[in-house]
Amino acid sequence: MINLNVNGRAYPVDADPDTPLLYVLRDHLQLNAAKFGCGLGQCGACTVMVDGQAVFSCITPISVLANRQVKTVEALGTAESPGPVQRAFIEEQAAQCGYCIPGMMMRAQALLEKNALPTAAQIRAHMSTNLCRCGTHMRILRAVARAAGYMKTGSGGNGR
């Protein structure tokens, strides 16, 4: 039994310590935002935050997560009250099929929590590990810049 802290809640998890965090989130905790893309840390669809940093949950075993804080899109806001990053992604219509978007949002959130005023180059460099097969990268980059503005002004939803 391993205790995971996800979105501020403690979850006792009965799974092999080698199990990737992604599987536990989806199969044990029914937190289905993070997606399985490649399973190799190459596409970013599974991106969540651990202790404030963006990580690939498909190659992060739960054995390394004792006493650490996991954060997923479910903590950013709700459909009724989207957080700043979610609102910015909606307003820029950054999703086409949407499969990569939870990972994109978590990677963006990790950037903006550290650096509220990223330059365009910093956004590009930071987001470069996450891929979108539909090719909406330009809208995604605009959404991240827009979210930075919302976080700075405190507007744009509850931003938990």
Next chain:
Amino acid sequence: MSARRAAAAVIVVVLLSLVSSCAWHPSIAPIEPPARASFDAKLIAKGAELAAIGDCNSCHTAPGGRTYAGGRALETPFGTIYGTNITPDPYTGIGNWPPAAFVRAMREGVDREGHHLYPAFPYNHFTRMSDDDLAALYAYLMTREPVRVETPANKLAFPFNIRALIAGWKLLYLERAAFASNTQQSNEWNRGAYLVEGLAHCGACHTPRNRLGAEKKDERFAGGEIEGWHAPALNASAPAPVPWTAERIYTYLRTGSEEAHGATAGPMAPVVHNLSGVSESEVRAIATYIASLTAQASAERQKRGQELVARAQSGGPLAIPQAASDPGAQIYRGACGVCHDTPRDQTTSGAALNLTLSSAVAAPSPRNLVNFILDGIVPDEGTRGRWMPGFAGALTDGQIVALVNYLRQYAAGAQPWKDVGEVVKQARRGMPESYAQR
């Protein structure tokens, strides 16, 4: 070297500089930037290839900047030195440099106006270049697009910020000598020696440096440190578990990846990117010479190398039963094994080097392995290359130390490294900004 001896060495350099004040260099009169048509197209093409072999763009191009327009910060133990603008802009580049000024800079480390250049610019190697090659390189650089951009001022600690002291450094360490071929060796070997010791300046990173930043003559190619990376030894102490051969070195230099040694990363990645476009014969010559630096591996080492390759190809997982309870083994299984335990061809996506073959795990310093774990392998934007995700966010310092110690013991079968935790802290501090944010 103690602080006192270092201070004494600095004093020696100061004195030598005073003595050598007669080694004053005159300014060479500027010229109008030469017209493109004044250079033969074949000469320009030859210069382009030489510039690639010399890896000039690595130091003379800022991240995201225009090629050869300078501004890249080179971190040295003495402070930060910026690569200069070597485009033919007459105001901020070398556009008004006549050929004689270019040749003097390359061979003697003196700019057109007569100032000494810091030996971060490896003129101690370029001094061996032939007249013809220097003429071709000049033709190539003078026909690039001129870019007007000032190079930032260097940030060097006293006394290293005093350029005149470089005169003393040169007296001690600069050997102005043309390349001398070895008649006992093949033409290919001699061509490789000329390139490796001269233009390609491999020793600038792969030879350790002394307290004054000069390559140690008695430790040629014994492995050095460059910008937070360990440049592995190229001589008999090369750490590769499978002995290098000329053919394997050629493949590595040409493609950035070799099945029994893995992929290029760090400052070596742009070197290989440049060599990927150079004539095959030039890269083969370099490989032949480098291979000759490594003494012929013993029959025992060669046999061990063959066994390692065979075992890696059969695809057995690295995590061995005896190590199952090792905390590092658990991390390896969960985070690394999905790619590194696969027997698939390394050129396919998601198939990575079996770490029993890794030079980083077998090297005398853990820095490269730590860099790989933290930052992964990320080719520069717009360039092809092997890719690995970083684990800076996923793993704590303690977990990385456990993983490193596990790999050192079970993949390399070597004595544990000392102070791995300190190396992890250093690597985290020295990360490029874009990675640190991830």
